[in-house]
Amino acid sequence: MTELKQTPFSTSAGRACLPQEIDTLVVGAGQAGVAMSEHLGRLGVPHLVLEKNRIAEAWRTVRWDSLVTNGPVWHDRFPGMEFPGLDPDAFAHKDQVADYFEAYARMIDAPIRTGVEVKQVRRNAERPGFTVETSEGVIRANRVVAATGPFQRPVIPAIAPQSEALLQIHSAHYRNPQQLPEGGVLVIGAGSSGVQIADELNRAGRQVYLSVGAHDRPPRSYRGRDFVWWLGVLGLWDLESVQPGKEHVTIAVSGAHGGRTIDFRELAGQGITLVGLTRAFEQGVAQFADDLAENLARGDENYLSLLDAADAYIARNGLDLPEEPEARRRFPEPVCVSEPLRQLDLAAAGIGTIIWATGFAVDFSWLQVNAFDGSGKPQHQRGVSSEPGVYFVGLPWLSRRGSTFIWGVWHDAKHVADHIATQRKYSAYRDAAQRAADAAGSPAPASLTGVR
Numbered sequence: 001m002t003e004l005k006q007t008p009f010s011t012s013a014g015r016a017c018l019p020q021e022i023d024t025l026v027v028g029a030g031q032a033g034v035a036m037s038e039h040l041g042r043l044g045v046p047h048l049v050l051e052k053n054r055i056a057e058a059w060r061t062v063r064w065d066s067l068v069t070n071g072p073v074w075h076d077r078f079p080g081m082e083f084p085g086l087d088p089d090a091f092a093h094k095d096q097v098a099d100y101f102e103a104y105a106r107m108i109d110a111p112i113r114t115g116v117e118v119k120q121v122r123r124n125a126e127r128p129g130f131t132v133e134t135s136e137g138v139i140r141a142n143r144v145v146a147a148t149g150p151f152q153r154p155v156i157p158a159i160a161p162q163s164e165a166l167l168q169i170h171s172a173h174y175r176n177p178q179q180l181p182e183g184g185v186l187v188i189g190a191g192s193s194g195v196q197i198a199d200e201l202n203r204a205g206r207q208v209y210l211s212v213g214a215h216d217r218p219p220r221s222y223r224g225r226d227f228v229w230w231l232g233v234l235g236l237w238d239l240e241s242v243q244p245g246k247e248h249v250t251i252a253v254s255g256a257h258g259g260r261t262i263d264f265r266e267l268a269g270q271g272i273t274l275v276g277l278t279r280a281f282e283q284g285v286a287q288f289a290d291d292l293a294e295n296l297a298r299g300d301e302n303y304l305s306l307l308d309a310a311d312a313y314i315a316r317n318g319l320d321l322p323e324e325p326e327a328r329r330r331f332p333e334p335v336c337v338s339e340p341l342r343q344l345d346l347a348a349a350g351i352g353t354i355i356w357a358t359g360f361a362v363d364f365s366w367l368q369v370n371a372f373d374g375s376g377k378p379q380h381q382r383g384v385s386s387e388p389g390v391y392f393v394g395l396p397w398l399s400r401r402g403s404t405f406i407w408g409v410w411h412d413a414k415h416v417a418d419h420i421a422t423q424r425k426y427s428a429y430r431d432a433a434q435r436a437a438d439a440a441g442s443p444a445p446a447s448l449t450g451v452r
Helices: 030-043 059-060 094-107 192-203 227-233 264-269 293-316 406-427 432-440
Strands: 021-027 048-049 113-114 119-125 129-134 137-146 168-171 184-188 207-213 273-276 279-281 285-288 341-343 351-356 390-392
Touching: 021 406, 030 048, 030 094, 030 113, 030 406, 059 094, 113 207, 184 192, 192 207, 192 264, 227 293, 264 273, 264 293, 273 293, 279 432, 390 406
Parallel strands: 021 048, 021 137, 048 113, 137 390, 168 351, 184 207, 184 351, 207 273
Antiparallel strands: 119 129, 129 137, 279 285, 285 341
8 A cells, every 4th residue: 555654744725635545544633643643653554644623622622711631741641742841740721731732743743634524434345444535535544543532422411401591511512601691500410520610610609509420539639649640559540441330430530720639528618509410300490319428428438448548558668658637537518418409490599501511422423344332332452443454542441441541542552553563564474475476576366465
């Protein structure tokens, strides 16, 4: 196939046409696509990265204005470059993250073409590789890497009320308090996004109700070390399978305001009304499960178990880290927990907005190959698909708990790139008949060329 010269990324306007053939096509130029390009480039694999928008577009436009990373920049980065101008313990603003990936792509001279949408990928019949239809034409590729990430389609549950009196938006479309109409806000979902949005709205003077489901609640830091360090030394980032019952449990952690531990009772003391899991809406009345105290207790259990594990690690290794007894102090039980609301008349409470911080679903409708199970979930082993020649990078738990973090994506991409390079070596093998044909200067029999 045609060798693609590794040139810096460019937009679609005023440039040459796409190549007709390429060895490996990477779809998406977020953190996963940039990481794939770095590893493929190091291994000498001819490749092209196509991005329908801009590099790291999700960081710019699928995040609220004040968002910062949930991990400090010494940890949430690629090994090859630090965040310029930031203290290692700082939390980068979302635009700084997007700028970081653009700078990284330039540094590695990544062959990225922006403004090109991949519309369809199909396996070829009677010949190796795939036919890829894009907004700029058709490409043949031996391999395709889906690096579009986990944040493709915002999910709003079917229980959402049908009411023109309410503004309902997903957290992906929330930007700042000023965009919302007057009145109170019900935030549904208490992972990182829901907690931070609820806190921001409360600080802006809004009446906020926060619907809290099952969650993990790690300390922001403990005994002088950030929780990302603790998860690292305790081996928790490298867990390779989800614990039973934890498949849909979110993590309540934040880097906002310099980074602090999320405590729901503290948020209640600051004016946020906590409610249980949202079950339904009936004639303008929200119905909540009677599980708020139980959800908080399980979050506390998760929090304290990490403190205990950290204390044991310090004792076992003889580390001189300062004691932190305040970390185990519990805020008083607020009334909204001891006497929880089971229902809420939205109009009577003055609520004008519901924000659904309820996560995302993937959308691989463009990838029309045999790489999915009956529910549409990708079938793979550490990113190597059940469909030969198709790969995934950037998905949750691709290989471990840390797979969706910036550094985790980089390591997963290395494994996938190594697999691709190994397959290329097998494809390049010349058997005795082919070597003889090469020596004689005649073409090898067609049956001996080409791979699937």
